[in-house]
Amino acid sequence: xxxxxxxxxxxxxxxxxxxxxxxxxxxxxxxxxxxxxxxxxxxxxxxxxxxxxxxxxxxxxxxxxxxxxxxxxxxxxxxxxxxxxxxxxxxxxxxxxxxxxxxxxxxxxxxxxxxxxxxxxxxxxxxxxxxxxxxxxxxxxxxxxxxxxxxxxxxxxxxxxxxxxxxxxxxxxxxxxxxxxxxxxxxxxxxxxxxxxxxxxxxxxxxxxxxxxxxxxxxxxxxxxxxxxxxxxxxxx
Numbered sequence: 001x002x003x004x005x006x007x008x009x010x011x012x013x014x015x016x017x018x019x020x021x022x023x024x025x026x027x028x029x030x031x032x033x034x035x036x037x038x039x040x041x042x043x044x045x046x047x048x049x050x051x052x053x054x055x056x057x058x059x060x061x062x063x064x065x066x067x068x069x070x071x072x073x074x075x076x077x078x079x080x081x082x083x084x085x086x087x088x089x090x091x092x093x094x095x096x097x098x099x100x101x102x103x104x105x106x107x108x109x110x111x112x113x114x115x116x117x118x119x120x121x122x123x124x125x126x127x128x129x130x131x132x133x134x135x136x137x138x139x140x141x142x143x144x145x146x147x148x149x150x151x152x153x154x155x156x157x158x159x160x161x162x163x164x165x166x167x168x169x170x171x172x173x174x175x176x177x178x179x180x181x182x183x184x185x186x187x188x189x190x191x192x193x194x195x196x197x198x199x200x201x202x203x204x205x206x207x208x209x210x211x212x213x214x215x216x217x218x219x220x221x222x223x224x225x226x227x228x229x230x231x232x233x234x235x236x237x
Contacts, residue, residue: 001026001153001184002047007056009042016042017053018208024184024201026152029175031199032188033229039208040188041081044157047186048078060153074102077151081158081188083142091117091126091133091141095148102149109148116144119170135162143171147178154178156187160194172198196225204232 002024009017017039024030034040045051047058049069058065060072086094092113099109117123120140130138139162146154154175160168175185175198189195195202196216202225203213211232212219220228 001028001061002155002186003057003059004043004047005057005059007043007046007053007058009039009046009051009053015208017046020056020205020208020210022203022210022213024153024186026182026184027179028200029179029185029198030187031195031202032186032205033190033192033195033202033225034188034205035233038205040205041157043205044078044155044186044188048076048155049073050078074149075152077146077149077154079142079146079154079156079159081161083138085130085138085141087129087131090129091122094130094141095126095145098145098148104149112148113144116147119174120144120167136164136167139163140167143167147174150178150183152183154183154185154187156185158189159187160189160191168194192224192226192229196220204229206232 004020004022007017007020008015020039020043022030032040032043042051046053047065049065049072060075063071065072089097095113096109104112114123117126120143122137122140125133125137130141133141143159159171163171172194179185199216201213201215202219204211204219216225219225
């Protein structure tokens with residue numbers, strides 16, 4: 001579903017992502033971990049067509065993100081680490097706006113808004129302006145908006161930040177349901193315990209370079225993911 005081939009992105013003299021190659025297949029939850037500044041957000045933004053890169057190729061399905069950006073974005077949902085929503089809208093107006101972008105029919109959007117808002121327990125808050133929302137409420141609204149068009153690829157940058165434990169549990173359940181239906185999920189996180197329990201595959205990046213990837217069993221063996229991550233950190237120092 002998502003193929004990254006020899007991705008390289010530079011900011012001046014700094015190489016943020018260095019010759020990165022990954023493949024995230026349909027039905028997989030793929031975790032992307034690394035220290036701050038490792039290149040995770042740069043990679044994720046490049047995958048969503050939000051950031052140009054210096055060399056390499058990114059494909060969503062058979063489509064190139066550079067050659068067919070709209071076709072790629074139509075299949076993708078992106079959840080940033082700090083969602084920037086339109087504060088002057090109400091929650092309902094924002095979700096309808098997203099539904100318009102993806103041309104979701106009225107009856108389908110109504111059902112999805114009702115179901116997802118109920119799952120995240122913000123139904124009664126949708127009539128309020130987003131400016132009145134807490135950070136956690138904004139995060140829930142952003143998650144719902146990302147799920148509105150039932151994406152084939154769900155790309156997330158630190159999706160659990162700001163969510164209360166119940167909402168985080170709901171999101172994890174929905175992630176697994178999406179993949180069971182054939183979608184793919186690629187997400188970054190610093191919460192290694194969540195990654196270890198949730199992910200089918202994992203990739204560890206440091207200083208822009210991929211240092212380990214594969215199934216959870218291949219990456220961590222008999223150790224915990226936290227132990228492996230810390231050991232790799234020490235080796236790189």
